Amino acid sequence: MYKIVLADDEYMIKRGVTKLIETSGAPFEVVGEAEDGREALALIERWSPDLLITDIRMPVMDGLELIEAIAAGGWTTEIVILSGYDDFSYAQRALQMGAFDYLLKPIKPAMFRDMLERLMDKLDRKREAASKRSEWLLLTSSRSAPLADAIWLLNEETAYEALDRLHADYTADDPLPEQLMERYADLFTLLAGELENRQQEPLQSTASPIAASPDGWPDSPDEQLQAARRVLSGWMEELRATRKWGAHHYLHRAVEYMKEHYAESEVDLNRVALVAEMSPSYFSRMFKQELGVSFVHYLTQLRLDAAKTMLEDARFKTYEIALQVGYEDYPHFAKVFKKQLGVSPTDYRKRLGIR
Structure with missing residues (x-):
């Protein structure tokens, strides 16, 4: 149901418009009515409606001022203007400001129903696009942590291989250039946040290059991949310049060991500290300092990332x-999974459409 x-x-x-909506058979519901633009703006803040139907001339705040306020607030509410013949020039201006349509008073039912049908088609497409973007955000979120690890550890080969795999997924449905750009923008935002959390201070080069200069981002998929590689390279160069290397070599060896052996339930702090040739207490401190997360958090994330990938394959049962990811006790695995991701393994699978 769409809100109006x-x-x-x-x-x-207002009574006439409400009646037309109720008898249209379209999935629209009036959730609020206002006497002027200021009241309407308060209702928009409360309800975030899909559609605003507003008169052009109102006291306190008129329709044009209301449109400006909505744009300034960042709402994506569609707007239909009601106007008289004498206000036609105002209606034209409203269209230039992004209004979906205008209707002349007195409102003709056939024209109103036609407007609702066209608007419903647009809203359906927006909702479908939002749903698809949620799916891409879920994929990007699940892949960003391992990629951030490779960047943080300055493992260029691993980082570029992970990026190539993600790019293959991003382009599998032949997206439009702006859709692919959006997916990369989300990836950069997640990676930048992860790196800055570990660095505990902003990196100079983590501002999204797409947000800073969308017109400068290429269109073709191959060029977008190369541009993304340059972004990752820039981050790693900055990390090289700012990092105190110390025990980095030994920590890198430990991380690689964890990536190879995380599925073994016996892997723990003491065992990996031996690989790094450090005492457990010193290794624990250095691990947190270098990677920005605790040993337990990192090991848990490795296991859960692998679990999420396996949950995408219906052939595997959750237990x-x-x-296979290192948990001998299924209830403990389910508890850790839900704590980290907010849903149980079974519900996570349902969200992916796998039963």
């Missing part, structure tokens, strides 16, 4: 996945 806010200082106009 009505704004008009004439009671009978089998727990065993």
